[in-house]
Amino acid sequence: MQQPRLRIGTRGSGLALAQAHEVQRRLMAAHGFAEAEIEIVVIRTSGDRIQDRPLSEAGGKGLFTKEIEEGLLDKSIDLAVHSMKDMPTVLPEGLTIAAMLPREDVRDAFISVKWASIDALPQGAIVGSSSLRRQAQLRRLRPDLQVITYRGNVETRLKKLADGVVDATLLAVAGLKRLGLADRITAVIPDDAMLPAVAQGAIGIECRFDDEDTTALLAPLNDA
Numbered sequence: 001m002q003q004p005r006l007r008i009g010t011r012g013s014g015l016a017l018a019q020a021h022e023v024q025r026r027l028m029a030a031h032g033f034a035e036a037e038i039e040i041v042v043i044r045t046s047g048d049r050i051q052d053r054p055l056s057e058a059g060g061k062g063l064f065t066k067e068i069e070e071g072l073l074d075k076s077i078d079l080a081v082h083s084m085k086d087m088p089t090v091l092p093e094g095l096t097i098a099a100m101l102p103r104e105d106v107r108d109a110f111i112s113v114k115w116a117s118i119d120a121l122p123q124g125a126i127v128g129s130s131s132l133r134r135q136a137q138l139r140r141l142r143p144d145l146q147v148i149t150y151r152g153n154v155e156t157r158l159k160k161l162a163d164g165v166v167d168a169t170l171l172a173v174a175g176l177k178r179l180g181l182a183d184r185i186t187a188v189i190p191d192d193a194m195l196p197a198v199a200q201g202a203i204g205i206e207c208r209f210d211d212e213d214t215t216a217l218l219a220p221l222n223d224a
Contacts, residue, residue: 009077084199104174
């Protein structure tokens with residue numbers, strides 16, 4: 001059995017896997033690798049396991065990267081694919097962001113099966129979001145709404161919306177596009193109405209600082 005030349009570490013959500021496969025395809029195109037030469041390794045993170053409380057109460061952004069970065073440091077994977085908005089400001093010693101893919105749309109999307117926009121929501125409507133940033137800005141725009149914490153991956157949140165748990169939700173346009181779910185967007189929120197997260201829409205590829213071979217392989221993918 002052919003041994004992989006590269007092992008990509010990623011979370012197991014649909015969006016994370018879509019992003020990892022995009023990196024895999026770009027590496028294959030840049031270097032002529034066969035698919036079997038680039039293994040995708042799914043790593044369950046603390047952020048994936050904690051579903052009973054807001055992440056801000058459990059440790060913040062590093063919850064989605066800690067176990068993956070441990071895999072880089074112990075050399076069980078060669079590179080990691082991240083949504084950059086989930087990354088802490090400071091990387092662990094010995095790791096670096098070696099490449100950035102072309103950035104997607106940075107804006108947030110309003111999604112509802114009943115209402116056309118945030119402005120159209122009736123007083124007291126329930127809007128679900130796991131993002132403190134989105135919650136705060138929505139409360140500023142519409143203090144009459146009920147804004148609740150709403151955990152889960154993109155597919156889970158859309159199912160909860162369809163089941164009537166909430167009247168609307170807010171998600172990143174970039175993630176919906178990467179999942180082929182752009183048709184679920186009811187309205188794109190202008191960035192002067194809702195400021196996007198830092199690095200929203202950006203995919204970064206992390207590797208060991210001293211891994212010159214992997215860094216060289218990633219160089220053609222870098223759009224930064």
